[in-house]
Amino acid sequence: MLTQESISRKDFLKSIGLGGPALMAVLASCTNANSSVTPSGVSIDITTTIKSVGEYTYSSGVIIARISAGSTAASFVALSKSCTHEGTTVTYQGNGVFYCPNHGAQFSTTGSVTRGPANSSLSKYTVTVTGSILTIA
Ligand code: FES
Structure with a gap:
Protein backbone atom coordinates (compact mmCIF):
# COMPACT_ATOMS: atom_id res chain seq x y z
CA MET A 1 0.00 0.00 0.00
CA THR A 31 4.42 24.11 -12.19
CA ASN A 32 7.01 24.10 -9.52
CA ALA A 33 7.34 27.13 -7.34
CA ASN A 34 9.78 28.91 -9.61
CA SER A 35 7.43 31.73 -10.26
CA SER A 36 9.50 34.74 -11.06
CA VAL A 37 8.74 37.86 -9.20
CA THR A 38 9.40 41.28 -10.55
CA PRO A 39 10.48 43.26 -7.56
CA SER A 40 9.63 46.87 -7.93
CA GLY A 41 10.23 49.66 -5.53
CA VAL A 42 12.54 47.62 -3.34
CA SER A 43 14.59 50.11 -1.40
CA ILE A 44 16.43 49.26 1.78
CA ASP A 45 18.53 51.46 4.01
CA ILE A 46 21.57 49.26 4.67
CA THR A 47 22.54 51.33 7.69
CA THR A 48 19.39 50.18 9.50
CA THR A 49 18.60 46.81 7.86
CA ILE A 50 20.89 43.84 7.15
CA LYS A 51 23.70 45.75 8.83
CA SER A 52 25.85 42.71 9.58
CA VAL A 53 27.26 39.98 7.38
CA GLY A 54 24.86 37.05 7.38
CA GLU A 55 21.72 39.08 8.02
CA TYR A 56 18.88 38.98 5.53
CA THR A 57 15.47 40.46 4.93
CA TYR A 58 12.53 40.00 2.57
CA SER A 59 10.85 42.49 0.30
CA SER A 60 8.50 42.05 -2.65
CA GLY A 61 9.11 38.32 -2.97
CA VAL A 62 12.87 38.66 -2.73
CA ILE A 63 15.35 37.62 -0.07
CA ILE A 64 18.19 40.11 0.27
CA ALA A 65 21.27 38.98 2.19
CA ARG A 66 24.46 40.71 3.19
CA ILE A 67 27.11 38.20 2.18
CA SER A 68 30.23 40.20 2.95
CA ALA A 69 31.44 43.34 4.66
CA GLY A 70 31.33 46.63 2.88
CA SER A 71 28.64 48.75 1.39
CA THR A 72 28.92 48.04 -2.31
CA ALA A 73 26.55 45.99 -4.42
CA ALA A 74 28.99 43.07 -4.26
CA SER A 75 28.28 42.78 -0.54
CA PHE A 76 24.66 41.82 -1.15
CA VAL A 77 22.67 39.13 -2.96
CA ALA A 78 19.01 39.31 -3.95
CA LEU A 79 17.22 36.10 -4.96
CA SER A 80 13.61 35.08 -5.32
CA LYS A 81 12.52 33.96 -1.87
CA SER A 82 10.32 31.01 -2.88
CA CYS A 83 12.02 27.64 -3.08
CA THR A 84 11.71 26.19 -6.56
CA HIS A 85 10.66 22.84 -5.12
CA GLU A 86 7.36 23.68 -3.42
CA GLY A 87 7.53 27.37 -2.71
CA THR A 88 8.68 27.50 0.89
CA THR A 89 10.43 30.71 1.86
CA VAL A 90 14.18 30.23 1.90
CA THR A 91 16.54 31.63 4.50
CA TYR A 92 20.16 32.69 4.35
CA GLN A 93 22.45 30.45 6.40
CA GLY A 94 25.65 32.36 5.82
CA ASN A 95 28.75 31.32 3.91
CA GLY A 96 26.93 31.81 0.63
CA VAL A 97 24.22 29.24 1.36
CA PHE A 98 20.51 29.88 0.94
CA TYR A 99 18.48 27.14 2.62
CA CYS A 100 14.93 25.85 2.35
CA PRO A 101 13.73 24.57 5.73
CA ASN A 102 10.98 22.44 4.20
CA HIS A 103 12.97 19.67 2.50
CA GLY A 104 16.51 20.95 2.80
CA ALA A 105 17.28 22.31 -0.65
CA GLN A 106 20.23 24.67 -0.83
CA PHE A 107 21.10 27.41 -3.29
CA SER A 108 24.27 29.36 -3.98
CA THR A 109 24.63 33.12 -4.21
CA THR A 110 23.97 32.81 -7.94
CA GLY A 111 20.64 31.14 -7.14
CA SER A 112 21.74 27.78 -8.53
CA VAL A 113 20.78 24.58 -6.75
CA THR A 114 23.58 23.08 -4.70
CA ARG A 115 21.42 20.45 -2.98
CA GLY A 116 18.02 19.06 -3.97
CA PRO A 117 15.26 18.22 -4.01
CA ALA A 118 14.82 21.55 -5.81
CA ASN A 119 15.99 21.21 -9.38
CA SER A 120 15.82 24.73 -10.73
CA SER A 121 17.52 27.92 -9.71
CA LEU A 122 16.17 30.82 -7.75
CA SER A 123 15.95 34.00 -9.81
CA LYS A 124 18.75 36.43 -9.12
CA TYR A 125 18.25 40.18 -9.19
CA THR A 126 20.67 43.01 -9.73
CA VAL A 127 21.49 44.96 -6.60
CA THR A 128 22.50 48.60 -6.72
CA VAL A 129 23.80 50.56 -3.76
CA THR A 130 23.80 54.33 -3.81
CA GLY A 131 24.99 55.85 -0.57
CA SER A 132 23.17 53.86 2.09
CA ILE A 133 20.24 52.82 -0.09
CA LEU A 134 20.09 49.40 -1.70
CA THR A 135 17.70 48.97 -4.61
CA ILE A 136 16.86 45.96 -6.74
CA ALA A 137 16.27 45.89 -10.45
S1 FES B 1 9.96 23.30 -0.62
FE1 FES B 1 12.06 23.76 -0.57
S2 FES B 1 13.05 21.86 -0.63
FE2 FES B 1 10.96 21.38 -0.77
Missing part, protein backbone atom coordinates in the same frame (compact mmCIF):
# COMPACT_ATOMS: atom_id res chain seq x y z
CA LEU A 2 1.27 3.44 -0.87
CA THR A 3 1.54 5.97 1.89
CA GLN A 4 1.48 9.73 1.64
CA GLU A 5 5.23 9.80 2.08
CA SER A 6 5.96 7.32 -0.66
CA ILE A 7 3.66 8.35 -3.49
CA SER A 8 4.71 10.83 -6.13
CA ARG A 9 2.31 13.23 -7.79
CA LYS A 10 2.62 11.26 -11.02
CA ASP A 11 1.88 7.96 -9.27
CA PHE A 12 -1.04 9.50 -7.43
CA LEU A 13 -2.58 10.78 -10.65
CA LYS A 14 -2.12 7.37 -12.23
CA SER A 15 -3.75 5.73 -9.20
CA ILE A 16 -6.90 7.80 -9.65
CA GLY A 17 -7.14 6.86 -13.27
CA LEU A 18 -5.40 9.71 -15.02
CA GLY A 19 -3.00 8.44 -17.63
CA GLY A 20 -1.67 9.19 -21.08
CA PRO A 21 -2.63 12.57 -22.51
CA ALA A 22 -4.82 13.48 -19.53
CA LEU A 23 -1.93 12.85 -17.17
CA MET A 24 0.42 14.90 -19.32
CA ALA A 25 -2.06 17.80 -19.39
CA VAL A 26 -2.38 17.76 -15.61
CA LEU A 27 1.36 17.55 -15.07
CA ALA A 28 1.98 20.36 -17.55
CA SER A 29 -0.44 22.57 -15.67
CA CYS A 30 1.39 21.93 -12.42
Whole structure:
Protein backbone atom coordinates (compact mmCIF):
# COMPACT_ATOMS: atom_id res chain seq x y z
CA MET A 1 0.00 0.00 0.00
CA LEU A 2 1.27 3.44 -0.87
CA THR A 3 1.54 5.97 1.89
CA GLN A 4 1.48 9.73 1.64
CA GLU A 5 5.23 9.80 2.08
CA SER A 6 5.96 7.32 -0.66
CA ILE A 7 3.66 8.35 -3.49
CA SER A 8 4.71 10.83 -6.13
CA ARG A 9 2.31 13.23 -7.79
CA LYS A 10 2.62 11.26 -11.02
CA ASP A 11 1.88 7.96 -9.27
CA PHE A 12 -1.04 9.50 -7.43
CA LEU A 13 -2.58 10.78 -10.65
CA LYS A 14 -2.12 7.37 -12.23
CA SER A 15 -3.75 5.73 -9.20
CA ILE A 16 -6.90 7.80 -9.65
CA GLY A 17 -7.14 6.86 -13.27
CA LEU A 18 -5.40 9.71 -15.02
CA GLY A 19 -3.00 8.44 -17.63
CA GLY A 20 -1.67 9.19 -21.08
CA PRO A 21 -2.63 12.57 -22.51
CA ALA A 22 -4.82 13.48 -19.53
CA LEU A 23 -1.93 12.85 -17.17
CA MET A 24 0.42 14.90 -19.32
CA ALA A 25 -2.06 17.80 -19.39
CA VAL A 26 -2.38 17.76 -15.61
CA LEU A 27 1.36 17.55 -15.07
CA ALA A 28 1.98 20.36 -17.55
CA SER A 29 -0.44 22.57 -15.67
CA CYS A 30 1.39 21.93 -12.42
CA THR A 31 4.42 24.11 -12.19
CA ASN A 32 7.01 24.10 -9.52
CA ALA A 33 7.34 27.13 -7.34
CA ASN A 34 9.78 28.91 -9.61
CA SER A 35 7.43 31.73 -10.26
CA SER A 36 9.50 34.74 -11.06
CA VAL A 37 8.74 37.86 -9.20
CA THR A 38 9.40 41.28 -10.55
CA PRO A 39 10.48 43.26 -7.56
CA SER A 40 9.63 46.87 -7.93
CA GLY A 41 10.23 49.66 -5.53
CA VAL A 42 12.54 47.62 -3.34
CA SER A 43 14.59 50.11 -1.40
CA ILE A 44 16.43 49.26 1.78
CA ASP A 45 18.53 51.46 4.01
CA ILE A 46 21.57 49.26 4.67
CA THR A 47 22.54 51.33 7.69
CA THR A 48 19.39 50.18 9.50
CA THR A 49 18.60 46.81 7.86
CA ILE A 50 20.89 43.84 7.15
CA LYS A 51 23.70 45.75 8.83
CA SER A 52 25.85 42.71 9.58
CA VAL A 53 27.26 39.98 7.38
CA GLY A 54 24.86 37.05 7.38
CA GLU A 55 21.72 39.08 8.02
CA TYR A 56 18.88 38.98 5.53
CA THR A 57 15.47 40.46 4.93
CA TYR A 58 12.53 40.00 2.57
CA SER A 59 10.85 42.49 0.30
CA SER A 60 8.50 42.05 -2.65
CA GLY A 61 9.11 38.32 -2.97
CA VAL A 62 12.87 38.66 -2.73
CA ILE A 63 15.35 37.62 -0.07
CA ILE A 64 18.19 40.11 0.27
CA ALA A 65 21.27 38.98 2.19
CA ARG A 66 24.46 40.71 3.19
CA ILE A 67 27.11 38.20 2.18
CA SER A 68 30.23 40.20 2.95
CA ALA A 69 31.44 43.34 4.66
CA GLY A 70 31.33 46.63 2.88
CA SER A 71 28.64 48.75 1.39
CA THR A 72 28.92 48.04 -2.31
CA ALA A 73 26.55 45.99 -4.42
CA ALA A 74 28.99 43.07 -4.26
CA SER A 75 28.28 42.78 -0.54
CA PHE A 76 24.66 41.82 -1.15
CA VAL A 77 22.67 39.13 -2.96
CA ALA A 78 19.01 39.31 -3.95
CA LEU A 79 17.22 36.10 -4.96
CA SER A 80 13.61 35.08 -5.32
CA LYS A 81 12.52 33.96 -1.87
CA SER A 82 10.32 31.01 -2.88
CA CYS A 83 12.02 27.64 -3.08
CA THR A 84 11.71 26.19 -6.56
CA HIS A 85 10.66 22.84 -5.12
CA GLU A 86 7.36 23.68 -3.42
CA GLY A 87 7.53 27.37 -2.71
CA THR A 88 8.68 27.50 0.89
CA THR A 89 10.43 30.71 1.86
CA VAL A 90 14.18 30.23 1.90
CA THR A 91 16.54 31.63 4.50
CA TYR A 92 20.16 32.69 4.35
CA GLN A 93 22.45 30.45 6.40
CA GLY A 94 25.65 32.36 5.82
CA ASN A 95 28.75 31.32 3.91
CA GLY A 96 26.93 31.81 0.63
CA VAL A 97 24.22 29.24 1.36
CA PHE A 98 20.51 29.88 0.94
CA TYR A 99 18.48 27.14 2.62
CA CYS A 100 14.93 25.85 2.35
CA PRO A 101 13.73 24.57 5.73
CA ASN A 102 10.98 22.44 4.20
CA HIS A 103 12.97 19.67 2.50
CA GLY A 104 16.51 20.95 2.80
CA ALA A 105 17.28 22.31 -0.65
CA GLN A 106 20.23 24.67 -0.83
CA PHE A 107 21.10 27.41 -3.29
CA SER A 108 24.27 29.36 -3.98
CA THR A 109 24.63 33.12 -4.21
CA THR A 110 23.97 32.81 -7.94
CA GLY A 111 20.64 31.14 -7.14
CA SER A 112 21.74 27.78 -8.53
CA VAL A 113 20.78 24.58 -6.75
CA THR A 114 23.58 23.08 -4.70
CA ARG A 115 21.42 20.45 -2.98
CA GLY A 116 18.02 19.06 -3.97
CA PRO A 117 15.26 18.22 -4.01
CA ALA A 118 14.82 21.55 -5.81
CA ASN A 119 15.99 21.21 -9.38
CA SER A 120 15.82 24.73 -10.73
CA SER A 121 17.52 27.92 -9.71
CA LEU A 122 16.17 30.82 -7.75
CA SER A 123 15.95 34.00 -9.81
CA LYS A 124 18.75 36.43 -9.12
CA TYR A 125 18.25 40.18 -9.19
CA THR A 126 20.67 43.01 -9.73
CA VAL A 127 21.49 44.96 -6.60
CA THR A 128 22.50 48.60 -6.72
CA VAL A 129 23.80 50.56 -3.76
CA THR A 130 23.80 54.33 -3.81
CA GLY A 131 24.99 55.85 -0.57
CA SER A 132 23.17 53.86 2.09
CA ILE A 133 20.24 52.82 -0.09
CA LEU A 134 20.09 49.40 -1.70
CA THR A 135 17.70 48.97 -4.61
CA ILE A 136 16.86 45.96 -6.74
CA ALA A 137 16.27 45.89 -10.45
S1 FES B 1 9.96 23.30 -0.62
FE1 FES B 1 12.06 23.76 -0.57
S2 FES B 1 13.05 21.86 -0.63
FE2 FES B 1 10.96 21.38 -0.77
